[in-house]
Amino acid sequence: MNHLRLGVSSYSFWHFTPEKVRLESIFDQAADMGLMGVEILHQQLESEDNSYLQSLKRHAFRNGLSLYNLGISQDFVWDDKETRQKNINHSKHCIDLAHNLGIPSIRINAGAWRREGSPGLIETRGWTEPWEGYTHDDGFNWAIEGLSACLEHAQRQGVMLLLENHWGLTTTADGMIRILDTINSPWLRAILDTGNFYYDGDMYTAMEKIAPYVDLAHAKTYPGGGKVFTIPLDYPRILGILHKAGFKGYMSIEMEGNEAAQTAVPKSITMLEEAWVSLK
DSSP, X not given: OOOOEEEEEGGGGOOSOSSOOOHHHHHHHHHHTTOSEEEEEGGGOSOOOHHHHHHHHHHHHHTTOEEEEEEOOOOOOOSSHHHHXXXXXXXXXXXXXXXXXXXXXXXXXXXXXXXXXXOOHHHHTTTOSOOTTOOHHHHHHHHHHHHHHHHHHHHHHTOEEEEEOOSXXXXXXXXXXXXXXXXXXXXXXXXXXXXXXXXXXSHHHHHHHHGGGEXXXXXXXXXXXXXXXXXXXXXXXXXXXXXXXXXXXXXXXXXXXXXXXXXXXXXXXXXXHHHHHTTO
């Protein structure tokens, strides 16, 4: 049976509060917790200067950690081409950042039917309804066009694009598969976020559908209760689904609870390790 490769997202230590948690501190804590790697959130970079990026790479290496993914955000669901192009340019820029950091993949989004000031994802069940005068096909066509425009640059830089089920067009497994199968590139694969198929009927059926495409998994955990909501997740079942599909990538902890990361992340590690052992 494959080894469970546990890492942690830097997001677990910083939930967008005004004061950022330094990545170097997160690397030190992750190493002390016995984790194999760290997934960096783009917003946590203190600078994009190459000297800073190389210092992060060195700090991770000295802690025995892999930097396996750069979490970025973009949205291709816009009705004007100029805004979609800005998101393409941003994605290409982040591909370069990942390359300079020695990171082999980035989290990429498809987009969502929303505007500034729109209700949250709970009220809209994942921002899935098109704007007046548009159809779902419009959104998918824009997303497929935007993602496709990034592929040549991703291949040149050796950086995988990993499409996450991050609401909007990817609220459902069928939406994700529509994009992945239409583009059909070895440089575009998937991230499974275990907490983000909440609005797709049976979320475990959704996970089974997407599992063959998955190269990285986000393990949502909620010690102390979730900051947005708490989703009961059957991790022995989830890990079994991924294992059956041949998944060999990182299980990246995304601790989204109210408890402090210093105690919540170790609890998450123990929970996932016990779930993995239960499969044997």
